[in-house]
Amino acid sequence: MPNKPFFFAIVVIALLTLTGCEFTTAEDSLETYNERLANVLEVSPSEKPDTDIPQLADIRDLLLPIEDIRIGLLDAYELRKCGLFHLIAERNSILGKVQDKTHRFRYELLFMDGLEHCLATLPQDAEILPELKQLHQLKQQQLPVYLWNMLTTGEEWRKQLRIYHKPFGLAENPGFAANHDAMRYLLYIHNTLQDGATVPPKQAERLLDYQQQIYTHRYFGQLVYSLARSRDWLNASTHLLESNEANIICGANRNQQKAVYLSNVFHRFFVGDIQPYLAELDSQYSQIQTPLKVILQPPSAVSSHFNAYYQSYVAGELHASFRNAILKHVEFWQRTFKRCQLKLGTQN
Template sequence: MLSRQTLYPLFLTLSLLTLPGCERNTAEESFETYHSRLANVLDVSPSPAPETQIIQLADIRDLLIPIEDIRMGLLDAYELRKCGLFHLIAERNSVLGKVQDRTHQLRYELLFMGGLEHCIDTLPQDSELQPELVNFRQLKRKQLPVYFWNMLTSGKEWRQQLRITSLPFALNNFPGKAENQEAIRYLDFVYQAIQGNQTVQQKQAERLLFHQEQIHTHRYFGQLVYSITRSKDWLNTTTRLLEENESIVICGKNRNQQKAEYLNNVFYRFFVTEIQPYLAELDSQFNEIREPLQTILQPPNSATEQYTSYYNHYVAGELHDSFREATMAHVQFWQRTFKRCQIKIGI
């Protein structure tokens, strides 16, 4: 029979686990349990949970690039109604047009460039507006990449994807994955069109608003890279525990290999079954978006040191490389140990 002294802490633990809001993150719990079980088999104290450092996205004031206002006057624009550009300029000069968010601003600029190209192609070549329109097109083309950059780094919905969270993904739950990966591929298409001075058709420009709506409830990229960072830190902490106590694992002919067999059981139960698939999924998801993000988030000449550090670490691949190194070092420990102890994985 269990004593009162034994029942009380058990009851307290069960009560805490059922309190609203006390649900543990399954990935964090799996790493922690894996680490503590290994320490228990090795008969050593587990290491403290690792401290995870993050580089946060720079403030808006350090990222926003000013754009000179070079609107066409309404008197001149009125003559453009025959080629369909007048209503766009009127929309931009309206009260609502002056308070557009950054996504609507880029949408307008893309639509305007499409309309401008149409006017240049359709107005008579001897029209007095032709030289002005051609010159205006050159000026607006130079501004489009800046509108794109400002939307990504200071537009609310897009910026919140880039801010690093402090919550890793759960083992089998990656909210925002499909919506954000589709949005990133779309942004890459828009970026390539802008860089190539190609017209973005109206339906494509309107999709900016669709993707803005799709992603606004998520923090996908920030949560993905935090999950990668946290996994790397736990892997390094656990590998260090194993390597520091490697001599404890006795192997050899006619030797008692019980400790090695217990370690194998923990390895298979937690790492192979839960953690390794999670690591593979994080790696795969990052690879899906790495190249387009490297393109669209390339630091401009005005980029601050903080943003450059952020870009190099999270986007260009420093973090991903160190994550893979941590995974490889952990796997290599087990390969070395199982070979020495002649143990087949999972047996």
């Protein structure tokens, strides 16, 4: 029978090895790729690149003030006739006064729907009608502001937007489906409000479901950091290759050993691991950018604080530089494979 402590140690080491392989980060692969290229070129690998990217502004710079409109108790009691009194009482309760941004926006959507029901069903000579019509107009103006405050200052949604300084794993992008669905839903809410229409109660209630689904992830902040790190590592590797291009001797009747070794590194690391990862980042960003460009369009009151973030991550400046880094890197290899008369797509 094998020695138990020794056997246990072997099992632990094996599990740790498997775990390490399974959760290899893209950062590790990009760095290893750079190191292997440097080994073949017989030069020092690139220094780890610095990634200096805009951060999300502080809450105090993004939060927009909203006038708190109150209805007198007697008027609110009158609203029992059209079913709105209960909702107002819930808002004025102890719990209602400490609602988070998502619950408050949900309340405002439900209130607007109830308000329109009251306007449609109360007698035309009801004394409260003029006040309700004025309230309706004010609430229509406030709802987009509630949406903005929820997205940029509410804990759950803001968590998605803050930069998360940890790239995705090679085969893991946690939170994409939940965030994509949530942002498309908020785009529907945004467009409905812009059209001057009312969000149905069932749709308003879904806010809480989406809040719960996204809460466990930091998806968008991790996505843009992954784009930025990939861009910076690719640019570093491209610079390494181009700086030593003259030392890659190849062509007819020449020793092509170095070019062949570089080709093997390219296929093993870039084609095998990195390229699929980059393609997935590109695809996911392209999908989630569509709703974000609309719902995160900054109001003029906060544009100076939010503009750098918006232009880089939402309008697409970072994504464009990411694609350009890929293009420059691939162009080097196309040029080298052609010059060395090596077939792209085959490993030696």
